[in-house]
Amino acid sequence: MKINFNINSESKNLDVKSNETLLEVLRNNGYTEVKCGCNEGECGACLVLLDGKPVNSCQVLAMSVRNKEIKTVKGIGTLFSPHIIQKIFAKVGADQCGFCSPGMVIASYSLLKENPNPTYIEIVEGLDGNLCRCTGYVKIIEAVEESAELINKRIKAE
């Protein structure tokens, strides 16, 4: 059946089965920036923002979020117009193999929106739903710290 979704601020009529997860619907309809890792809600590769909050799209039944605002990592920034967090991830080498990066960026974006000055512990806690199989959390945490610093500088300058 065709169901209307609001994805990255665009209204989209997508093919959906009643038993599909949001992750399946997104990937089947071209939103391949949302990655399928564990499919059990543990790795965070499939993270999207649902009404502004990070959720594991593999743990959300698509039909239950028809009228909600869904944002994938491309809704935050694209290759040609990256968000500051994406720029810093690339700059400090936090992207590594890149598979966990969309989820890491979503989690970092959500964390910094809520808490623009997170401590090291708050960053670790904010990324508690994201696993990096390259095991390179040092660069990722560094990227969040640097992003926070830059975002705050911009806010002050404005």
Place this chain on the structure above:
Amino acid sequence: MLPNEIQWYFPTNLNEAIKLINQQGVILHAGGTRILKTQTQSIKGLVDIDALKLNYIRRKNKVFHIGAGVTFGDIVKYSRQTENLKMLEASLSKAASTPLRNRITIGGSIKDFPLWSSLYAPLIALDAKINLIDKKNYTLSIEEYVTKGIIKTKHIIKEIIVPSEEHLKWGVKRFSLIRFEYPLFNIAVSFQMNEDIVRNAKLVITGVHGRFKRFKKAENIFAGEKLSQELIEKAGKFINPKFISDYKYSANYKEKIAKVYFKDVLTEIAGRE
């Protein structure tokens, strides 16, 4: 993906929702995490609670009313600003992960009561009540909800009611080897105080045989007394949780760890100003 295609329902009121869940194979859908985890073949229909507007936290006459659709994430966020719900925050902020806490709801978690639940122990220690609807609308204690078997019936949880105790000393602790692991058990202790004298004590553990256990003999030792190491040692003799052995830990091992954890929590509370 769930194993079979399903019929979705989006009721806008509780009466409509209760009629729907009385159909064979039709259950409530809140966050959906448990439904996806269990992959139950028999689900024919899902009744989504989103339009029932149960995602509220209200404070009325020193009592908190928390709608069944409120997520763990919402409670953690709200509780950080409110001293009286700090015990819930301390327990729920350690449950699952940030993105999962944004989906796991109070109502779903109460109805399922998994062994690793981080919700039940603090709710029992806080003397919380549940307002639910089946053929009628009624309120009962969270302990009665489990012990009287209401948990197994078809009903809709509307809200939980948490009293706001001003003179409360409390502590929570969970046992898991790593942060993201399901805890083997959760402990919650609360003392309602009259200045430095314990008026009422609650010592609760979940994850045990029979789902939860209160140690009433140990609780009685504290009633009317000042908290002291001597009382903690005395109460410890009556803290004997019964577990089931599993492939990782024997029941005996779990019992010993739980006793140590209770002692830690009680000692920490007693040492607090």
